[in-house]
Structure formats: C-alpha cells, structure tokens
Amino acid sequence: MSEEQTLELLIGPQHPGSGHMRLVAEMDGDVILNFEPNIGYVHRAVEKIAETKTYVQIIPLVERTSLPDTANHNLGYVLALERLLGIDAPLRAQYLRILLAEINRIHSHLYGMGIHGNMIGSTTMLMWAFGDREPFIELAQRLTGARLSYSYIIPGGVRRDLPQDFRNDALKALSYMERRLKDYDRIFVHNPVTLARLKGVGVINRIDAARIGVVGPNLRASGIAYDVRKIEPYCIYPDLDFEVVVRDEGDAHARLLVRIGEIEQSISMIRQILGKIPDGSILADRYLDLVPSRTRFEKRSSVKFPALFSGLKPSKGEAVSRVEASRGELFHYLVSDGSTHPYRFRIVTPSFKNLIAFKHALLGQKLADIPAVYGSLDYFPPEADR
Amino acid sequence: MKPKDRRAGKLLGLTGHMQAIRSGIEHIFKPRMTVLYPEVLQDLGPNYRGMLKLRIDICISCTLCARICPSNALKMVKVDVRKYPGITYQRCIFCGFCVDICPVDALEMSGSHDAACYTLGEQVLKPEDFSKDPVIEDKPRVKPLFDEKRGLRYESC
Known part of the structure; x- marks a missing residue:
C-alpha cells in the first residue's frame, strides 16, 4: 500500500495507563491528530439509585462516586441537603468538616501524584506518595472511624468530636509532610527526567481553559485563580487565611506544581483550624433535642442520630451546592417533592468537567505523552462516570 | 540553543540527577512505615x-x-x-x-x-x-504512633 494513512489506536479499557476508560487516538506516525476519550465503563447510576434511597442513606452513596475524595463529596451533598432542610451546623462542627476536607485534599493529591509518577515511570514516587498517605488516612481514621469512606458529615453537624491527642498527632503528621515535600522536590518534582517528560507537554492556555470549562488545579495551572473556596466561600473558609495557588504555564508540570502548592496550603489551613477551633456542640440543637439525654454526645465519643434520620422529609423545593473538591468544583443539585426520597439528584463532578481537557491538551503531542498528560490531569474515571 | 546554554543545561541536569540519587540513597537506610500483614495486625483503635x-x-x-x-x-x-x-x-x-x-x-x-x-x-x-462476639484473630498487634521524622512508627502492643 503506497498511500499514507492515519492509524486509529485504541488504548484500554483495561486499566494500566488508561484508567477505567478507552482512549481512541488517531495517529499520524507518532503524532496525535485527534483524541477521543471513551467513557462510561464504571457508570453505576448513582443519581438514579439516589432517588430510591432516603436522604441520610445517600451519604455513603455519594462518597462512592470518588473514593479518594470522599469528605468533599460528602460535604457537598450535605450542604445541599441542609439548604433544603433549612438548618445550619454549629461552628465547631463546621471547623471539623473543613478539617476533614483538608486532610482529605492532602491524601487525594498524594494519590494523584503517586499515580502520575507511576505513569511516567517513577515508581519511587508511587511508593512514597502512597506511603505518605498513610499518616493522613490514619488521622482521618482516628477522627471518623473509617479509612476512606468516612460518612462523617451529616445534616446539622458531624458524627464525632475530636479525639484526645488528635491535635498533637496532626501537628506531627503535618511537619512530617512538610519535610517530605522537600524530598519529593529532589527525587520527582524537579528531577531532570520529570522536567523533560512534563515541561511544555499538554499545554492548555488560559483562554482555552476558560472556554472549555476546565476546573480545579488544572484550571489554576493555566493562570486562572478560580477556587470555589474563595469565589463562593462555604463553612469556615472566610475565616481561614490561604492563597489560591496559580501557575501561568498551563503544562503538565505546572499542574503538578499547583497540587504541591495546594498540599502546602492545606497544611497551613489545618494548623489554623487546630489553633482556633471553638468549643461547643457538634450537632444542631434541633436534632440534639430529639435524642434521649442519656445518649447525648457529651457522654460518648460520637453523636446519636435522632430517629427522624431514618426518614427525613425536607419541604418541597430545590437546592444546589458548590464545593471545591480536590479535583475541582463539585456541584450538587437536589430536588425534593416533600417525600422521604429525593425527586431528582444531579452531581456534576470535577473529573467530568476535566475530561474535555484530554482532547485539547493532547492534540499534536507524541504517543508517549499520553500517560504524562493523563496523570497530570488527575482524572478519576469513577468520579466522572458516577 | 547556543552551545553555552546547552552546557549550562547539561550541568543543571547533572546536579538534578545527583540530588535525586543522593535523596534515594539516603532513604535506603531510613526505617519504613511497614506492617507485615497478615502475620502482624494493626491495632485499629477504640473508635474504629x-x-x-x-x-x-x-x-x-x-x-x-x-x-x-x-x-x-x-x-x-x-x-x-x-x-x-x-x-x-x-x-x-x-x-x-x-x-x-x-x-x-x-x-x-x-x-x-x-x-x-x-x-x-x-x-x-x-x-x-x-449477638456473638466477632472473631478476633489472635496475632501480634502493632499500634501506629505519629512521628515527625518517620510519619508513622509502629510499636507492638
């Protein structure tokens, strides 16, 4: 055959290198002409299942959309539900919520960085990042009782109070992480191999990033300082002093640096929270009054649910919430018809919004850049497919 | 790229590689966060x-x-x-x-x-x-303790 032809290359859907999805790349030699991610392999109909469950039962369900990032998903759903119920959490509970959310952000970014390192051949980074998740998972476990699926945030508050010694343990874990970030810098982040693989690869420029609607660290790496925690602050973020980490380059390496910067910001935020967390109740009085006094949380480590939680009935209406999850802006939309089940529930996850970045970032790149760009976007297929 | 820049780039790459290798070698001798599961079980704490x-x-x-x-x-x-x-x-x-x-x-x-x-x-x-007690395996257990230098340290209990 003498005529030149492009080649349609299928990558996946078996996991290594492609995630739970299939990548269809149209190749001209080694250069990508067109790139189509083919998603839906881990679709679990979370939204439809939610319509068959009561409002409190949905809490573990929304966490399953994104297991590395459960606290933020839990928080987003509960904020929407609280708007429907017209209830606010006490201040201490709000501090505890953000404490868990930021711990979760650190170990979720470590997860993403580890996978990214593995994809471009730095197995050391995978092992280190996954090992260093452990102190934060252990912290979260002492606070909530579970390692990943916390189900910690409930309407009107949180389930458990800070355990004894938590403050000291957390401060130790944080200074350990700060020390480790310097190690990461030498062995991975500014390693010449990493620089050669990631610098100038998969560039999404500022205008494109805004136009196609990329969110989260990927957007901030393209020079746009958009963070829901600043734009539309929820819980106690207005009281916390933190910066939105922004880079202008828009390439795979900038996205990595933004995540490192966010880990540093989260460390500083957790220190602030531990320093000024107020005393008080961790469940709204409206629910606390329904619990028999002998099982109130002052006498035990966790709150008791009122029996009402088995069939919460919000009034008719709809509510939305926006939170900044680890991978970007997370949107929940909840419609109530006055019964015990939601009439409609919609989640727009950050990974779903970031998916389109594949098509833009990979055009004109080489085949070997696919894993480098894939890892840098920190795309999590189960989160996008829901 | 001018020859001079290229030389500077190579030098920068070399120091980067050396730093990475040094960092890696340092960690060979550092103790690790490891539990030899299933021979040793991690104590999950009272709130688990x-x-x-x-x-x-x-x-x-x-x-x-x-x-x-x-x-x-x-x-x-x-x-x-x-x-x-x-x-x-x-x-x-x-x-x-x-x-x-x-x-x-x-x-x-x-x-x-x-x-x-x-x-x-x-x-x-x-x-x-x-209503019977869940089976708890009779194996040596370790308790994770937080440590500034090592992250987690496991102590037998």
Whole structure:
C-alpha cells in the first residue's frame, strides 16, 4: 500500500495507563491528530439509585462516586441537603468538616501524584506518595472511624468530636509532610527526567481553559485563580487565611506544581483550624433535642442520630451546592417533592468537567505523552462516570 | 540553543540527577512505615468502625437500624415472637449508621474488620449469631504512633 494513512489506536479499557476508560487516538506516525476519550465503563447510576434511597442513606452513596475524595463529596451533598432542610451546623462542627476536607485534599493529591509518577515511570514516587498517605488516612481514621469512606458529615453537624491527642498527632503528621515535600522536590518534582517528560507537554492556555470549562488545579495551572473556596466561600473558609495557588504555564508540570502548592496550603489551613477551633456542640440543637439525654454526645465519643434520620422529609423545593473538591468544583443539585426520597439528584463532578481537557491538551503531542498528560490531569474515571 | 546554554543545561541536569540519587540513597537506610500483614495486625483503635455485635438482651426491636441501613444489610428476623436485626456482611459497608441511630445502644462496633469467610452463607448472620462476639484473630498487634521524622512508627502492643 503506497498511500499514507492515519492509524486509529485504541488504548484500554483495561486499566494500566488508561484508567477505567478507552482512549481512541488517531495517529499520524507518532503524532496525535485527534483524541477521543471513551467513557462510561464504571457508570453505576448513582443519581438514579439516589432517588430510591432516603436522604441520610445517600451519604455513603455519594462518597462512592470518588473514593479518594470522599469528605468533599460528602460535604457537598450535605450542604445541599441542609439548604433544603433549612438548618445550619454549629461552628465547631463546621471547623471539623473543613478539617476533614483538608486532610482529605492532602491524601487525594498524594494519590494523584503517586499515580502520575507511576505513569511516567517513577515508581519511587508511587511508593512514597502512597506511603505518605498513610499518616493522613490514619488521622482521618482516628477522627471518623473509617479509612476512606468516612460518612462523617451529616445534616446539622458531624458524627464525632475530636479525639484526645488528635491535635498533637496532626501537628506531627503535618511537619512530617512538610519535610517530605522537600524530598519529593529532589527525587520527582524537579528531577531532570520529570522536567523533560512534563515541561511544555499538554499545554492548555488560559483562554482555552476558560472556554472549555476546565476546573480545579488544572484550571489554576493555566493562570486562572478560580477556587470555589474563595469565589463562593462555604463553612469556615472566610475565616481561614490561604492563597489560591496559580501557575501561568498551563503544562503538565505546572499542574503538578499547583497540587504541591495546594498540599502546602492545606497544611497551613489545618494548623489554623487546630489553633482556633471553638468549643461547643457538634450537632444542631434541633436534632440534639430529639435524642434521649442519656445518649447525648457529651457522654460518648460520637453523636446519636435522632430517629427522624431514618426518614427525613425536607419541604418541597430545590437546592444546589458548590464545593471545591480536590479535583475541582463539585456541584450538587437536589430536588425534593416533600417525600422521604429525593425527586431528582444531579452531581456534576470535577473529573467530568476535566475530561474535555484530554482532547485539547493532547492534540499534536507524541504517543508517549499520553500517560504524562493523563496523570497530570488527575482524572478519576469513577468520579466522572458516577 | 547556543552551545553555552546547552552546557549550562547539561550541568543543571547533572546536579538534578545527583540530588535525586543522593535523596534515594539516603532513604535506603531510613526505617519504613511497614506492617507485615497478615502475620502482624494493626491495632485499629477504640473508635474504629469494624464488624458489628448485637446485644440481644437490650434490643427493643424498634427497627430503626434496619430502616436506616443504606445497603439493606440489616434486616429484621423473627426469633420466637419478636423480631431482631440480622446482618449479612456481603452487603455491609461499615458506615455505622445503625450503631449511631440505635436508641438503646444495643449495637456496637468492634475493632475487627476481617470478614473473610470460606462460604457465602457464613456471612449471613441470624440474630443469635449476630449477638456473638466477632472473631478476633489472635496475632501480634502493632499500634501506629505519629512521628515527625518517620510519619508513622509502629510499636507492638
């Protein structure tokens, strides 16, 4: 055959290198002409299942959309539900919520960085990042009782109070992480191999990033300082002093640096929270009054649910919430018809919004850049497919 | 790229490689966060949401646990005249909602999460079996302690 032809290359859907999805790349030699991610392999109909469950039962369900990032998903759903119920959490509970959310952000970014390192051949980074998740998972476990699926945030508050010694343990874990970030810098982040693989690869420029609607660290790496925690602050973020980490380059390496910067910001935020967390109740009085006094949380480590939680009935209406999850802006939309089940529930996850970045970032790149760009976007297929 | 720049770039690359190698070598001699599971088990702490136990003498058969269970793992089963919760660990997701909603504290969680069985049937527990203590393996245990230099340090307990 003498005529030149492009080649349609299928990558996946078996996991290594492609995630739970299939990548269809149209190749001209080694250069990508067109790139189509083919998603839906881990679709679990979370939204439809939610319509068959009561409002409190949905809490573990929304966490399953994104297991590395459960606290933020839990928080987003509960904020929407609280708007429907017209209830606010006490201040201490709000501090505890953000404490868990930021711990979760650190170990979720470590997860993403580890996978990214593995994809471009730095197995050391995978092992280190996954090992260093452990102190934060252990912290979260002492606070909530579970390692990943916390189900910690409930309407009107949180389930458990800070355990004894938590403050000291957390401060130790944080200074350990700060020390480790310097190690990461030498062995991975500014390693010449990493620089050669990631610098100038998969560039999404500022205008494109805004136009196609990329969110989260990927957007901030393209020079746009958009963070829901600043734009539309929820819980106690207005009281916390933190910066939105922004880079202008828009390439795979900038996205990595933004995540490192966010880990540093989260460390500083957790220190602030531990320093000024107020005393008080961790469940709204409206629910606390329904619990028999002998099982109130002052006498035990966790709150008791009122029996009402088995069939919460919000009034008719709809509510939305926006939170900044680890991978970007997370949107929940909840419609109530006055019964015990939601009439409609919609989640727009950050990974779903970031998916389109594949098509833009990979055009004109080489085949070997696919894993480098894939890892840098920190795309999590189960989160996008829901 | 001018020859001079190229030389500078090479030098920068070389120092980068040397730093990475030094950093890696340093870590060969540092102790690691490792638990030799399953020979050694990690102590999960008093608040861990592990396998459940029913205290059948306290249970008032209010059905709240079965109603809040998000995965239908808990079901009310008839024993003599009253109904008590039975559980299937094929479905349980260890969220602990049933424990937290029980008005009389008849359900409690243990620090064990090893729910592995030889047959599926063993994971379905009737109220009588549900009120027995979950099997806790008799193996050496280690307790994780936080450490500024090592992250986590495991001490036998």
